[in-house]
Amino acid sequence: MTDKxxxxxxxxxxxxxxxxxxxxxxxxxxxxxxxxxxELQDITAGELSEAMGHAVTSADDVADxxxxxxxxxxxxxxxxxxxxxxxxxxxxxxxLSMTRRAxxxxxxxxxxxxxxxxxxxxxIRALTEPLLAARGTTCVxxxxxxxxxxxxxCELTVLPPPDLTVGEMAFMVSxxxxxxxxxxxxxxxxxxxxxxxxxxxxxxLGTAESEAxxxxxxxxxxxxxxxxxxxxxxxxxxxxxxxxxxVLGARTVKDSHGRDILAEVNGCAIDVGAKDRxxxxxxxxxxxEIAGIKMCRTPAALxxxxxxxxxxxxxxxxxxxxxxxxxxxxxxxxxxFQVPVRQGDSNVPARIEDIHRRLRNLDEEPV
Numbered sequence: 524m525t526d527k528x529x530x531x532x533x534x535x536x537x538x539x540x541x542x543x544x545x546x547x548x549x550x551x552x553x554x555x556x557x558x559x560x561x562e563l564q565d566i567t568a569g570e571l572s573e574a575m576g577h578a579v580t581s582a583d584d585v586a587d588x589x590x591x592x593x594x595x596x597x598x599x600x601x602x603x604x605x606x607x608x609x610x611x612x613x614x615x616x617x618x619l620s621m622t623r624r625a626x627x628x629x630x631x632x633x634x635x636x637x638x639x640x641x642x643x644x645x646x647i648r649a650l651t652e653p654l655l656a657a658r659g660t661t662c663v664x665x666x667x668x669x670x671x672x673x674x675x676x677c678e679l680t681v682l683p684p685p686d687l688t689v690g691e692m693a694f695m696v697s698x699x700x701x702x703x704x705x706x707x708x709x710x711x712x713x714x715x716x717x718x719x720x721x722x723x724x725x726x727x728l729g730t731a732e733s734e735a736x737x738x739x740x741x742x743x744x745x746x747x748x749x750x751x752x753x754x755x756x757x758x759x760x761x762x763x764x765x766x767x768x769x770v771l772g773a774r775t776v777k778d779s780h781g782r783d784i785l786a787e788v789n790g791c792a793i794d795v796g797a798k799d800r801x802x803x804x805x806x807x808x809x810x811x812e813i814a815g816i817k818m819c820r821t822p823a824a825l826x827x828x829x830x831x832x833x834x835x836x837x838x839x840x841x842x843x844x845x846x847x848x849x850x851x852x853x854x855x856x857x858x859x860f861q862v863p864v865r866q867g868d869s870n871v872p873a874r875i876e877d878i879h880r881r882l883r884n885l886d887e888e889p890v
Contacts, residue, residue, distance in 0.1 A: 530566050532577035539574055539592075548592055550578050555620065560596040560693060568621075568628060568692070569685030575623030590623040596693060602824075603697035603725055617700065619693045629663070632679040632696050634703045642667075642703075647677055650729055651699060653776045657786035658695060659684040677703075702729035712736065712768035716832040719770070720819045724788045724828050727773065732783040734865045735765050738773040741791040742829065745800065751847040753801055754808035758843040759863035759870040760833040761813045767865065772828040790823025797829060808846045 527542040575590040718726035760767030772790040775783040
Protein backbone atom coordinates (compact mmCIF):
# COMPACT_ATOMS: atom_id res chain seq x y z
CA MET A 524 0.00 0.00 0.00
CA THR A 525 1.38 3.39 -1.03
CA ASP A 526 1.40 6.12 1.61
CA LYS A 527 -0.67 9.13 0.74
CA UNK A 528 1.24 12.41 0.39
CA UNK A 529 1.00 14.85 3.29
CA UNK A 530 -0.83 17.29 1.01
CA UNK A 531 -2.58 16.49 -2.26
CA UNK A 532 -4.95 18.14 -4.72
CA UNK A 533 -8.44 16.66 -4.97
CA UNK A 534 -10.13 17.73 -8.19
CA UNK A 535 -13.61 16.57 -7.12
CA UNK A 536 -13.73 18.72 -3.97
CA UNK A 537 -11.43 21.42 -5.43
CA UNK A 538 -9.43 21.39 -2.21
CA UNK A 539 -6.05 20.43 -0.79
CA UNK A 540 -6.34 17.39 1.46
CA UNK A 541 -4.16 15.69 4.08
CA UNK A 542 -3.66 11.86 4.19
CA UNK A 543 -6.90 11.49 6.18
CA UNK A 544 -8.83 13.44 3.53
CA UNK A 545 -9.21 16.41 5.85
CA UNK A 546 -9.44 19.70 3.95
CA UNK A 547 -6.30 21.79 4.51
CA UNK A 548 -7.38 24.56 2.14
CA UNK A 549 -10.19 25.04 -0.37
CA UNK A 550 -8.93 26.20 -3.77
CA UNK A 551 -10.17 29.25 -5.69
CA UNK A 552 -8.18 30.00 -8.87
CA UNK A 553 -9.33 33.64 -8.76
CA UNK A 554 -8.30 34.41 -5.15
CA UNK A 555 -5.83 33.45 -2.44
CA UNK A 556 -6.64 30.29 -0.52
CA UNK A 557 -6.43 30.55 3.27
CA UNK A 558 -4.43 27.97 5.21
CA UNK A 559 -3.47 27.43 8.85
CA UNK A 560 0.12 27.43 10.07
CA UNK A 561 -0.32 24.59 12.55
CA GLU A 562 -1.67 22.33 9.79
CA LEU A 563 0.88 23.22 7.11
CA GLN A 564 4.08 24.15 8.96
CA ASP A 565 5.87 20.81 8.35
CA ILE A 566 4.94 20.59 4.67
CA THR A 567 7.91 21.28 2.36
CA ALA A 568 8.04 23.60 -0.63
CA GLY A 569 8.49 20.58 -2.89
CA GLU A 570 5.33 18.90 -1.58
CA LEU A 571 3.34 22.12 -1.87
CA SER A 572 4.62 22.81 -5.36
CA GLU A 573 3.52 19.38 -6.56
CA ALA A 574 0.03 19.60 -5.02
CA MET A 575 -0.52 23.19 -6.14
CA GLY A 576 0.78 22.31 -9.60
CA HIS A 577 -2.06 19.82 -10.05
CA ALA A 578 -4.52 22.55 -9.02
CA VAL A 579 -3.08 24.96 -11.59
CA THR A 580 -3.34 22.47 -14.47
CA SER A 581 -6.94 21.61 -13.54
CA ALA A 582 -8.14 25.25 -13.75
CA ASP A 583 -9.35 25.04 -17.36
CA ASP A 584 -11.69 28.03 -17.06
CA VAL A 585 -8.99 30.53 -16.09
CA ALA A 586 -6.37 32.09 -18.38
CA ASP A 587 -2.83 31.86 -16.98
CA UNK A 588 -4.01 30.26 -13.70
CA UNK A 589 -2.05 30.33 -10.46
CA UNK A 590 -2.58 28.74 -7.07
CA UNK A 591 -1.90 30.84 -3.96
CA UNK A 592 -2.09 29.78 -0.31
CA UNK A 593 -1.90 32.53 2.30
CA UNK A 594 -1.41 32.03 6.03
CA UNK A 595 -1.99 34.69 8.70
CA UNK A 596 -0.09 33.98 11.93
CA UNK A 597 1.44 35.61 14.99
CA UNK A 598 5.24 36.02 14.74
CA UNK A 599 5.60 34.40 18.18
CA UNK A 600 4.26 31.17 16.65
CA UNK A 601 7.54 30.84 14.71
CA UNK A 602 9.80 32.08 17.49
CA UNK A 603 10.04 35.76 16.52
CA UNK A 604 9.12 38.18 19.27
CA UNK A 605 8.55 41.69 18.00
CA UNK A 606 10.99 44.33 19.15
CA UNK A 607 10.14 47.67 20.70
CA UNK A 608 9.34 49.24 17.32
CA UNK A 609 6.18 47.13 17.07
CA UNK A 610 4.53 48.49 20.23
CA UNK A 611 2.32 50.80 18.19
CA UNK A 612 2.27 48.72 15.00
CA UNK A 613 -1.40 48.23 14.01
CA UNK A 614 -0.98 44.76 12.46
CA UNK A 615 -0.02 42.11 15.04
CA UNK A 616 -0.11 39.26 12.51
CA UNK A 617 2.27 38.48 9.66
CA UNK A 618 1.25 36.84 6.39
CA LEU A 619 2.98 34.14 4.38
CA SER A 620 1.85 34.00 0.76
CA MET A 621 2.95 31.02 -1.39
CA THR A 622 2.22 30.92 -5.12
CA ARG A 623 2.47 28.15 -7.71
CA ARG A 624 2.69 29.32 -11.28
CA ALA A 625 2.90 27.18 -14.38
CA UNK A 626 6.70 26.99 -14.16
CA UNK A 627 7.69 28.05 -10.63
CA UNK A 628 6.89 27.99 -6.92
CA UNK A 629 7.61 31.12 -4.87
CA UNK A 630 6.73 32.89 -1.66
CA UNK A 631 6.66 36.59 -0.87
CA UNK A 632 8.13 38.59 2.01
CA UNK A 633 6.48 41.95 2.68
CA UNK A 634 8.67 44.20 4.81
CA UNK A 635 7.45 47.47 6.30
CA UNK A 636 10.09 50.16 5.83
CA UNK A 637 11.02 52.52 8.68
CA UNK A 638 9.78 56.09 8.48
CA UNK A 639 12.17 58.55 6.84
CA UNK A 640 14.22 55.64 5.51
CA UNK A 641 15.94 55.68 2.14
CA UNK A 642 15.88 52.01 1.23
CA UNK A 643 16.54 51.13 -2.39
CA UNK A 644 16.58 47.84 -4.26
CA UNK A 645 20.34 47.72 -3.68
CA UNK A 646 20.18 48.33 0.09
CA ILE A 647 17.31 45.87 0.61
CA ARG A 648 19.16 43.17 -1.32
CA ALA A 649 22.40 43.88 0.56
CA LEU A 650 20.54 43.51 3.85
CA THR A 651 18.54 40.38 3.00
CA GLU A 652 20.80 38.52 0.57
CA PRO A 653 23.03 36.72 3.13
CA LEU A 654 20.04 35.71 5.25
CA LEU A 655 18.21 34.32 2.23
CA ALA A 656 21.34 32.52 1.03
CA ALA A 657 21.80 30.91 4.45
CA ARG A 658 18.45 29.16 3.94
CA GLY A 659 19.18 28.25 0.32
CA THR A 660 16.65 30.73 -1.05
CA THR A 661 16.99 33.31 -3.83
CA CYS A 662 15.30 36.70 -4.23
CA VAL A 663 14.20 37.14 -7.84
CA UNK A 664 12.31 40.44 -7.58
CA UNK A 665 11.74 43.42 -5.27
CA UNK A 666 8.81 45.84 -5.53
CA UNK A 667 8.35 49.06 -3.58
CA UNK A 668 5.01 50.54 -2.57
CA UNK A 669 4.84 54.06 -1.15
CA UNK A 670 2.74 54.94 1.88
CA UNK A 671 2.49 58.58 2.92
CA UNK A 672 1.81 57.67 6.57
CA UNK A 673 4.68 55.20 6.92
CA UNK A 674 7.99 54.50 5.26
CA UNK A 675 6.31 52.31 2.66
CA UNK A 676 6.48 48.62 1.84
CA CYS A 677 8.89 46.39 -0.02
CA GLU A 678 7.77 43.03 -1.40
CA LEU A 679 10.44 40.41 -2.06
CA THR A 680 9.64 37.45 -4.31
CA VAL A 681 11.67 34.46 -3.16
CA LEU A 682 12.34 31.02 -4.65
CA PRO A 683 12.72 28.36 -1.91
CA PRO A 684 14.59 25.04 -2.14
CA PRO A 685 12.32 21.95 -2.21
CA ASP A 686 13.13 20.96 1.40
CA LEU A 687 12.27 24.32 3.00
CA THR A 688 9.18 23.92 5.18
CA VAL A 689 6.21 26.25 5.48
CA GLY A 690 7.22 26.93 9.09
CA GLU A 691 10.70 27.97 7.96
CA MET A 692 9.24 30.25 5.29
CA ALA A 693 6.99 31.88 7.90
CA PHE A 694 9.99 32.39 10.18
CA MET A 695 11.88 34.08 7.34
CA VAL A 696 8.97 36.44 6.67
CA SER A 697 8.77 37.49 10.32
CA UNK A 698 12.43 37.95 11.08
CA UNK A 699 13.09 39.77 7.78
CA UNK A 700 10.44 42.32 8.74
CA UNK A 701 12.00 42.65 12.15
CA UNK A 702 15.58 43.23 11.02
CA UNK A 703 14.60 45.85 8.44
CA UNK A 704 12.61 47.82 11.01
CA UNK A 705 15.48 47.50 13.50
CA UNK A 706 18.00 48.77 10.93
CA UNK A 707 20.69 46.37 12.19
CA UNK A 708 23.66 48.23 10.73
CA UNK A 709 23.09 50.97 13.34
CA UNK A 710 23.07 48.59 16.31
CA UNK A 711 25.54 49.59 19.04
CA UNK A 712 27.26 47.03 21.32
CA UNK A 713 25.09 48.25 24.20
CA UNK A 714 21.86 47.79 22.21
CA UNK A 715 22.92 44.34 21.05
CA UNK A 716 23.80 43.30 24.63
CA UNK A 717 20.48 44.63 25.95
CA UNK A 718 18.61 42.68 23.25
CA UNK A 719 20.38 39.44 24.16
CA UNK A 720 19.90 40.04 27.88
CA UNK A 721 16.13 40.50 27.34
CA UNK A 722 15.87 37.44 25.08
CA UNK A 723 15.38 39.34 21.80
CA UNK A 724 18.21 37.52 20.05
CA UNK A 725 16.59 37.95 16.60
CA UNK A 726 17.57 41.62 16.90
CA UNK A 727 21.07 40.56 15.81
CA LEU A 728 20.03 38.93 12.53
CA GLY A 729 21.35 40.79 9.53
CA THR A 730 24.05 42.59 11.50
CA ALA A 731 27.55 42.58 10.04
CA GLU A 732 30.64 41.74 12.05
CA SER A 733 32.61 44.93 12.55
CA GLU A 734 35.08 46.78 14.71
CA ALA A 735 32.44 46.60 17.47
CA UNK A 736 30.98 43.10 16.96
CA UNK A 737 32.48 39.61 16.84
CA UNK A 738 30.38 36.46 16.49
CA UNK A 739 31.38 32.85 17.12
CA UNK A 740 29.36 29.67 16.74
CA UNK A 741 30.23 28.34 20.20
CA UNK A 742 32.03 28.81 23.50
CA UNK A 743 35.81 29.07 23.77
CA UNK A 744 37.53 25.72 24.51
CA UNK A 745 38.65 24.83 28.04
CA UNK A 746 42.44 24.95 27.67
CA UNK A 747 45.39 27.29 28.27
CA UNK A 748 45.62 28.40 24.67
CA UNK A 749 41.95 29.41 24.71
CA UNK A 750 42.56 31.51 27.84
CA UNK A 751 45.04 33.66 25.90
CA UNK A 752 42.66 33.84 22.91
CA UNK A 753 39.82 35.00 25.19
CA UNK A 754 42.03 37.63 26.79
CA UNK A 755 43.25 38.80 23.39
CA UNK A 756 39.76 39.09 21.91
CA UNK A 757 38.49 41.16 24.85
CA UNK A 758 41.60 43.33 25.07
CA UNK A 759 41.29 44.13 21.35
CA UNK A 760 37.85 45.66 21.91
CA UNK A 761 39.11 47.48 25.01
CA UNK A 762 41.90 48.99 22.90
CA UNK A 763 39.41 50.29 20.31
CA UNK A 764 37.64 53.64 20.42
CA UNK A 765 34.13 52.19 20.83
CA UNK A 766 34.45 49.02 22.86
CA UNK A 767 32.51 46.07 21.50
CA UNK A 768 30.54 42.87 22.01
CA UNK A 769 31.37 39.19 21.52
CA VAL A 770 28.38 36.95 20.74
CA LEU A 771 28.76 33.20 21.20
CA GLY A 772 26.18 30.96 19.55
CA ALA A 773 25.72 32.75 16.22
CA ARG A 774 26.46 31.63 12.65
CA THR A 775 27.65 34.01 9.96
CA VAL A 776 27.60 33.89 6.17
CA LYS A 777 29.47 35.98 3.62
CA ASP A 778 27.55 38.56 1.62
CA SER A 779 28.47 39.80 -1.86
CA HIS A 780 30.77 42.41 -0.31
CA GLY A 781 32.74 39.85 1.69
CA ARG A 782 31.26 40.85 5.03
CA ASP A 783 30.35 38.25 7.67
CA ILE A 784 26.61 38.63 8.36
CA LEU A 785 24.82 37.08 11.34
CA ALA A 786 22.39 34.72 9.62
CA GLU A 787 21.38 32.42 12.48
CA VAL A 788 21.35 32.96 16.25
CA ASN A 789 20.31 29.48 17.34
CA GLY A 790 22.79 29.34 20.21
CA CYS A 791 25.28 26.69 21.30
CA ALA A 792 25.65 24.05 24.03
CA ILE A 793 25.23 25.47 27.55
CA ASP A 794 28.55 26.00 29.34
CA VAL A 795 27.73 26.49 33.02
CA GLY A 796 31.22 27.56 34.04
CA ALA A 797 31.90 29.89 31.11
CA LYS A 798 31.38 33.17 32.97
CA ASP A 799 33.85 32.31 35.77
CA ARG A 800 36.36 30.85 33.29
CA UNK A 801 36.32 33.93 31.07
CA UNK A 802 36.64 36.35 33.99
CA UNK A 803 39.53 34.33 35.38
CA UNK A 804 41.38 34.54 32.06
CA UNK A 805 40.79 38.29 31.74
CA UNK A 806 41.88 39.06 35.30
CA UNK A 807 44.99 36.89 35.07
CA UNK A 808 46.21 37.84 31.61
CA UNK A 809 45.12 41.42 30.81
CA UNK A 810 46.80 44.52 32.25
CA UNK A 811 45.60 47.02 33.32
CA GLU A 812 42.17 45.89 34.50
CA ILE A 813 39.38 46.43 31.95
CA ALA A 814 36.52 48.35 33.54
CA GLY A 815 32.82 47.50 33.23
CA ILE A 816 32.87 44.14 31.45
CA LYS A 817 29.42 42.51 31.45
CA MET A 818 28.37 38.99 30.56
CA CYS A 819 24.93 37.47 30.04
CA ARG A 820 23.29 34.35 28.66
CA THR A 821 19.83 33.74 27.25
CA PRO A 822 18.09 30.49 26.20
CA ALA A 823 18.18 29.57 22.50
CA ALA A 824 17.18 26.66 20.28
CA LEU A 825 20.51 24.83 20.69
CA UNK A 826 21.07 25.79 24.31
CA UNK A 827 22.13 29.38 24.93
CA UNK A 828 23.44 32.58 23.41
CA UNK A 829 26.25 34.06 25.50
CA UNK A 830 27.40 37.67 25.21
CA UNK A 831 30.38 39.63 26.52
CA UNK A 832 30.12 43.44 26.49
CA UNK A 833 33.35 45.43 26.61
CA UNK A 834 32.56 49.14 27.22
CA UNK A 835 34.59 51.99 25.80
CA UNK A 836 37.62 52.56 28.05
CA UNK A 837 39.20 55.84 29.21
CA UNK A 838 42.10 56.78 26.88
CA UNK A 839 44.46 57.17 29.82
CA UNK A 840 44.21 53.42 30.50
CA UNK A 841 45.24 52.35 27.00
CA UNK A 842 46.85 50.18 25.82
CA UNK A 843 45.64 46.94 27.38
CA UNK A 844 48.37 44.32 27.24
CA UNK A 845 47.92 40.55 27.23
CA UNK A 846 50.42 38.32 28.99
CA UNK A 847 51.27 35.48 26.64
CA UNK A 848 51.51 35.27 22.86
CA UNK A 849 51.91 32.77 20.06
CA UNK A 850 55.37 31.59 19.08
CA UNK A 851 56.26 29.49 16.03
CA UNK A 852 54.15 26.42 15.29
CA UNK A 853 51.31 27.75 17.45
CA UNK A 854 53.02 27.26 20.82
CA UNK A 855 52.11 29.68 23.61
CA UNK A 856 54.62 31.49 25.82
CA UNK A 857 53.86 33.48 28.96
CA UNK A 858 57.23 35.23 28.58
CA UNK A 859 55.87 37.16 25.62
CA PHE A 860 53.13 39.77 25.51
CA GLN A 861 50.82 41.24 22.91
CA VAL A 862 48.78 44.39 22.42
CA PRO A 863 45.76 43.24 20.36
CA VAL A 864 43.70 45.81 18.44
CA ARG A 865 40.52 45.59 16.43
CA GLN A 866 40.94 46.08 12.67
CA GLY A 867 37.68 45.85 10.74
CA ASP A 868 36.05 42.59 11.83
CA SER A 869 39.32 40.96 12.93
CA ASN A 870 41.82 41.17 15.80
CA VAL A 871 45.47 41.87 14.97
CA PRO A 872 48.52 42.59 17.12
CA ALA A 873 49.55 46.23 17.33
CA ARG A 874 52.62 47.02 15.27
CA ILE A 875 55.84 47.25 17.24
CA GLU A 876 56.34 50.77 15.86
CA ASP A 877 53.05 51.87 17.40
CA ILE A 878 53.90 50.30 20.75
CA HIS A 879 57.32 52.01 20.72
CA ARG A 880 55.72 55.36 19.86
CA ARG A 881 53.25 54.95 22.68
CA LEU A 882 56.03 54.16 25.17
CA ARG A 883 58.03 57.21 24.05
CA ASN A 884 55.01 59.44 24.51
CA LEU A 885 54.49 58.09 28.03
CA ASP A 886 58.15 58.69 28.84
CA GLU A 887 57.86 62.32 27.70
CA GLU A 888 54.75 63.11 29.78
CA PRO A 889 55.43 65.28 32.86
CA VAL A 890 55.27 63.53 36.21
